[in-house]
Amino acid sequence: MKHIFNIDNVFATILVIVILKFFPVFFNIDMFDPIQNTFEDMQITDLVFSQVKDYSDVGIDSNIVIINNGHLDRMNIAELIYKINEKEPKLIALDAFFRAEKGPEQDEPLKDAFSEVDNLILVNELTDTNDDSEFDSLKTSNPMFNQYAMNGYANVYIADGDFKTVRQIKPFTKVNDKIIPSISSKVVEIYDKDKFERYKNRNNELEVINYKRNIDKYLTYNYSEILNEEIDYEHFKGKIVLIGYLGPELGKISTEDIFYTPMNKNYSGKTNPDMYGVVIHANVISMILEEDYIYRTSDALAFVLMILVVYINMILFNYWRRNEELLIWYQPYTILLILGELIGFSFLMVLLMHWFKIELRFAASFFAITVTVLSYELFTDSLKPLVMGYVKRYQFNKERKNNIKENNGEERISNDELFMNLENERKNTTEDKIEEIELENIEKVDKIENESLEDENIEEIENETDEDTKDETNKKSDNDEDELEDKDAK
């Protein structure tokens, strides 16, 4: 029980939090950027999407048709819209902007094409004009086009430090007291109101995207196939048609509107991005329509879990250190415990995500686990003795002042006596311990004596034990000498 409810454990746990708070400063130095970047990019749960999941079972989502508009001009986009609209899709969403006017020859056909579509969605863009990390304005396409469309923002959510890695989506964003839906939210609102309501009622500021498909799992066409009427349009009827950039030609990866997702086979380090923006929106739409969400544990739970694990570690360290029989195993045990916890929690996170679709937000605590040994030893072996030493010195000086004051400026009790009084308790404990060890040695010798049959052997073992006892006696005298030196110094 004394190992469980121990003030040392509490302080060592607090020290872990302090280290967690200040350690990132270490990585602010340019030289250590590469280390930070390597770890920052990676999330354990990405392994589920990248390595664990078998996507061969995932079927094509026939609710959505994606069309690559490449770098088509407005006139050709207008033709594309006419051809698609003829096949009566439920809605057409365009992940492209038409901001500037490009003259009647280009603009008029597009305007006319847009006016023909019943459910047209054009994207808008949330912007942060004053760099306060809050979106405060909205950029839309030119009103001449936007007048025929509903809007949803195309911004994907990228957390700080995630270079173009899209793991979450913000379903709605408040801009100047107005709630703006994302393009995926808007599409589902029109396509399936019930599912949209249930999605909305989840009230999550951020939703983890349950990625399942890249372009090979959607009905995907290049603009040329539509314009040249090379395909069967039947599956367009009543469906969601998303038009966006999928590279100069299908299958080629280009630097424009492309992102990293957890589905990337290389879950860490430098690699080519794997998904175009419009396909990310399609994945979000599929997730909402299939109502196949990922549940995220809260920050508070993650913090409580971290504290709990760290505190349990402290209890174990304390137990191993205070138990003479286990002391010899303390170091290997700590290493095994830390490694075991890191591997164990990694597996737990992967399994929870894979089987139960729960994102256990514990990765940040991995660093905390790693520094538990350091914190424990730093506290018990250095900080605590140093602080206690300082307190003792303070008490000694205080006693001394009182002594002088009580005796009208004369020291009745010498400094040595004062020091001896304060150190008495500790010294007794040390002497007791040495006596205990000597007794243990004598017991050992007795045991060996009983087991041995030859006198010579007994002598040999006695000699060995004598040497051990001698070492301890020397150690004791060393300690005594040190104490005397300290005393003299004081």
Added chain:
Amino acid sequence: MPNNEYYKSYSFKLFSLDVLLSTILVFVILFIIPLFFSFDFFKPFKNALADFQITDVYFSSILPELDIEKETDIVIVNTGIKTLDGIQEVSDVAYLKLINALSNTGASVVGVDYDFKAEEGSKLFEATKTYLSTVNLVLADNINIAKYKPKKEDDVEFGYNWGFKNILDNNRQETNTVRNFKPLLYSELDTFYHFGIKLAKQYNPDAVDRLFELDKDLVRINYRGNWDKFNIIDIKQVLNGDYEEGYFDNKIVITGVIDTSGTSDDFSRLYYTPLNETTSGRTFPDMYETIILANIVSMIITDDYFTEISSIIVLAIAFIICYINMVLFGYIGYKAQKYYELLAVLIFMIESFSVAFLTVNLFYTYKIEIDLTLVIIATALTIVVYELYTDSVKPFTKLLISKFRKNDNNELFA
């Protein structure tokens, strides 16, 4: 470190078995750690760590701040044109026109980084052959490495008007950082020269000889910079004669596709280099192949190489630092146990900072390349290993020996 008086004595003296054994233990663990990552599952993580080098900080953070002058001996002709489908390369015909135009400009040598598509037997093919036979022209081409098994040959002869341009780094993955290039490749029949070597040889043969004197299989590329450190002219300008007189005089001209406008482009044309603002982790590639080739040529003609320190020396440094750490930890543990934990962490931090600082500064100031990443990892391990050795390995070994002796004695007198 447990406050275990029973096991502690001052045995970590400068020349002692304890220090030696604990230092060896550090290297044993260093050898074991990579085995942990040998599963396929960890491959991407392992690659990411393997692709990391401290010296990249010089190229990504220090070099852009230095006022490095533009390379004036090289002119790059951009053969990429903007289309609706992104940056596209010009046609064979346009290329031949370009070669024709460049042949009258007084350029010292023209390096063509283009894959001609004309079919054998066609008129265009014959025309291409004629144009490419120009004396001062070198064609860049990829060679099938699997076909050409390296074989060292001393006889170095020039005479081919092409050079290989493959980015050949040791064990490199497609998306690894391009840090080195191979000047030569050997087959059983031939010796193949890098495109950069071929160009430099025509411009300054002595500089190439000096490179060969270094006898390096793999040469570290001393990047001057990205496209902004080279003179670039567009193909249209060359074909229209829209350039100053003498612009190409005695220059090395390299043709290839580049884009300086930020237009979207195909990833296959781009590479990761140490100049990338993000030295590791997720980032987009930062340099066109043509610019990498230009950097190689620039390095050769300016004799601006890095001196590489062998890995044996790095290993020796790591061993010495670990050994010193063990002596220090032993001394602190014995003399001032209360300060041990604090000082051990402090020593590690000071050492890792110093090693990283030294690595970058040697690279930057003296052009000495010494990869001390191993030293930093070994230094971090010394704390763990020292405690593991003193608190567990040594006492446990002693215990085993005493038990063994006891058993031995029992057997002897049974």
